[in-house]
Amino acid sequence: MSGALERPVPVPATGAATAAVPVLHRSRARWAWALGALAVVAWSLAGAGLFSGEVLNPAGARQFARFAAGALSPDLSGGFVRVLGTSALVTVAYAASGAALAVLIGALGAPLLARTSWGRGRSGWAGWALARALVAVPRGLHEAVWGLLLLNVLGLDPWVGVLAIAVPYGAVTATVFADLLEEVPRGPREALLAAGAGRGTSALYALLPAAAGDLLAYACYRLECAVRSAVVLGLIGAGGLGYQLSLSFTSLRWEQVWSCVYALSLLCVGAVVAGRAVRRRLADPPPAPAGERARGGPRLHRDRLLTAAVAAVAALVAWSWWYLALDPAGLGAERTREQLSLLLAQSWPPRVSGPLLGSLAGAAVETVQMSVVAVALATLGAVLVSGPAARPVHRPGPVRGVLGALLRLGLLLLRAVPAPVWALVLLFVLRPGILPGALALGLYTLGVLGRLSAEAVEELDPRPAQALAGLGAGPAGTWFYAVAPRAAGAVLAYALYRWEVAVRDSVLVGLLGAGGLGAVLATALQTFDRPTATSTLVVLVLLTCAVDLVSARARAVVR
């Protein structure tokens, strides 16, 4: 049937088959990508100094041990718990108002980024491409970078924290919203347009209802992410749990550090559990109550849980607005406009001297290497833990149950603690350089990727694996033949997505001293060398776009 593709060859005389056995053709593209990826990982490990010795710093082992011991004796004194409570409120307030603003920006911006709203023809394509390119700028910069930039314009104002989340998140949300709307089938809307409905009303009746579930689910997801971003912004001074964590860290109060870590974990769990509950409900709504005909005609039923959730989020946003004392007038004030024009005037044109470009290229290479090492380690770790960390279909034995619970808790701690904090911890026992930064990023990414991989394994239909166990296959055989081949695509796609995120995050780790473009940017901002900062930002955005492109191509091959 497919003889054109598979060249038949004669079977050796010893072969049992009498007809021509087909020849195995491997996918060249996949092998090329796999070998390329291995080469890049090896190059990055070498660049991180792993093979050059002198990476460990044994002198810090005792401090590290003291830090680790703090895990079992967190500071739970009344005073500190109250401090943590207030800090958590600040973090939540930043996250809620930032995410709400981002969703608003996303909703308003989505039509500008949707291919269909630009019309057909070359000019429509050009307009759309330009809009997409423009959006890469706010997307490509980490929240912390936006925080530092906004600090220069707004000074110490709560708007800094809110906008630092809202600007990059708004850009991403607009892109995703546009993509979700594009995926809705065209037919129903065209029918309405043909019947004389306006562009707006036809979208309201034919586009929004079809995409509403996905849009709301994505908005929930953004809120979860915003909690983590708010913590990171705290690290660079915006207040809240992140700020408390960095205070406790710099004063070497390990018990307090661990209390902060546990508080962060609780906050993350709360956000994820609430978000997941809403998303599950959207994906699988409960049936309408029975017996409605008996009570005289159909009535409109709203899902109480969803209505309550929407009301709660609205109340949360209103409260955050009040709690942070956000004043819209502050954004349009005379002083802000002066500062902004001053900043722009000082920042333009960017510096393009030879030595600077050389060092920027070197820093970009470091950033890439840091992110590659981080994602490679995280992927390896995620593959190893995904099996045991996945919730089994049947009631597990005691050993398996405890191991799984411990692994899930460990992954939660890894992703609740921001990567820069892991970098500081690793600096106890590692010499400074990009390796501690890469490892820190790797630990954090492992927390995320491990959970995603475990979920990918949980979602697999258990029956093929059971069928193999039924014919006598051991755990390894079952894993190789029934679990790995089906989960590999999803796990690799997640890993590639996380690589894009890791490039952005490596800038954050760099801002706090781990090298790469982040370190260059931090120096430029501290010395008020604005032209250099502009050049660095341009390189950063270009690098992020390049990584997005490579990652998208690789995902297409994996699929």
Next chain:
Amino acid sequence: MGAAVRLEGVRVSFGATRALDGVDLHVATGERIALLGPSGAGKSTLLNVLNGSVTPSAGSVQVLGADPAALPGRAARRLRARVGTVHQHLELVGALRVVHNVNAGRLGSWPAWRAALSLLRPQGVAQVAAALEQVDLLERMYERTERLSGGQRQRVAIARVLVQRPELVLADEPASALDPALAGRALALLSGLAAERGGSLLACLHDPALALAHCTRVLGLVEGRIALDAPAARLTPADLADFYGVRR
């Protein structure tokens, strides 16, 4: 000849529904048995009890001389490797090439390293090719399984059992997606496989004609009980009409 299967008073419940309700069954080595009955009669459950994936709530089970539920890990694996199943929903891995899905039949005897190596460089290709040729699917050997049609996948599942070479072959509607000619061949292959190793076959079938043509004994299951048990040679159309009448 020894007994391949010995069930006594086997009951299986899923929640409130009772899938098997006191089944006694002796299968001598070498017997080829067709299981008939309406859907929901407990045919699949009976096969799942025999391959050890369902443990009954009451009664005793002996498969090839051992109780699958009572054996410790390694011995249970060895027993399972001697029982081959063509599942109703096939349970193949679509993302794997056909050759690997067939080779999965040997996971009960292969060490882990060989199983892993085979994914990179297929092992035992000659046997896989022979099995695939028997089910007329040789040219699809290196195709991704998800690209195959339903009937082709069913034949991959049969090829998997062919390379497993079990002593007890269990087949749950192994010919449901095949045209009549192929269905007859599939049944002939499975009963030949059982005969070749001096083993036995139990196959759930919808088509009484297939059952009479390829099996030595016919069992009819209704609501978890055996309602018909007769040698195929002595079964008359009237018996079958009777049996199918009972369930209506």
